[in-house]
Amino acid sequence: MQPSLCNVPGIKVGHFHLQEARTGCTVILPEKAAVAGVDVRGSAPGTREIELLKPVRLVDKVHAVLLAGGSAFGLNAAAGVQRYLEEKGIGFDAGVARVPIVPTAVIFDLAIGDASVRPDEEMGRQACLHASAECLAEGAVGVGSGATVGKLLGMQRCSPGGVGMASAFVSKEVIVGVLTVVNALGEIIDDRGEIIAGVKNRASDGFIPSLDVLRRPGDGIGFNSGNTTLSVVATNAKLTRETATKVAQMAQDGLAKC
Numbered sequence: 486m487q488p489s490l491c492n493v494p495g496i497k498v499g500h501f502h503l504q505e506a507r508t509g510c511t512v513i514l515p516e517k518a519a520v521a522g523v524d525v526r527g528s529a530p531g532t533r534e535i536e537l538l539k540p541v542r543l544v545d546k547v548h549a550v551l552l553a554g555g556s557a558f559g560l561n562a563a564a565g566v567q568r569y570l571e572e573k574g575i576g577f578d579a580g581v582a583r584v585p586i587v588p589t590a591v592i593f594d595l596a597i598g599d600a601s602v603r604p605d606e607e608m609g610r611q612a613c614l615h616a617s618a619e620c621l622a623e624g625a626v627g628v629g630s631g632a633t634v635g636k637l638l639g640m641q642r643c644s645p646g647g648v649g650m651a652s653a654f655v656s657k658e659v660i661v662g663v664l665t666v667v668n669a670l671g672e673i674i675d676d677r678g679e680i681i682a683g684v685k686n687r688a689s690d691g692f693i694p695s696l697d698v699l700r701r702p703g704d705g706i707g708f709n710s711g712n713t714t715l716s717v718v719a720t721n722a723k724l725t726r727e728t729a730t731k732v733a734q735m736a737q738d739g740l741a742k743c
Contacts, residue, residue, distance in 0.1 A: 490662040491620050492652040493719040499616030500627030501608050507598025510553035510562045511627030512612040513717050518546035522730030524737050531557045531591040540726045548575050549587045552628040552715050554594040555603030563589040565609025592668040593711035594631030596640055623649050632668040635683035637698045644682035661720045670712040671695040
């Protein structure tokens with residue numbers, strides 16, 4: 486079984502992107518409304534309907550989660566996911582209408598590809614139409630199509646980022662899956678400790694560790710603001726909104742460890 490968020494029962498993942506424009510979105514669709522929690526630590530988060538995930542809020546379940554490129558413009562893609570769910574009669578029963586709850590977060594990918602093209606309502610809907618429980622696509626797909634890493638020495642020395650997935654059984658019955666889009670300032674390191682994407686070495690093949698760059702003053706270091714890592718963790722374990730929030734906090738620690 487290939488590691489995938491879709492290995493968690495009842496989860497579908499759908500990607501849609503415009504490769505030439507280097508932007509897109511990724512939707513996570515639970516079979517039934519799902520309990521969710523959130524932990525946000527970024528300095529400039531671009532989000533929609535994230536605040537309602539906190540334990541003190543009224544709505545306790547979500548109908549989809551959307552990750553999109555396009556910076557704050559990309560939040561518009563959530564309307565397409567809502568339209569898709571509304572057509573299927575899925576949403577929070579507000580009496581006069583069912584309102585699909587779609588927490589959304591975005592990455593900054595405007596410096597790559599065509600900055601005038603961003604995920605919109607139709608792209609969000611297309612991601613839903615492409616959703617599958619057998620989705621194994623990774624890399625420059627969906628929200629990851631314009632993701633980059635290793636940007637300390639400018640965009641000309643960066644490397645492609647992208648979407649990655651993993652899953653693991655924690656018992657015979659309980660499984661945890663994760664989908665992450667990496668659009669980070671630093672590098673991606675594999676399980677052997679080797680850099681597989683990061684600041685490109687101008688003189689030869691390979692990469693320069695970000696910490697080495699930071700130790701060299703006057704090297705044209707640029708702390709641009711277009712850096713984000715977003716993760717969605719799913720499990721078939723029974724959680725409350727409080728315990729889901731705690732899992733989200735644990736996932737942030739996992740990002741720091743990686």
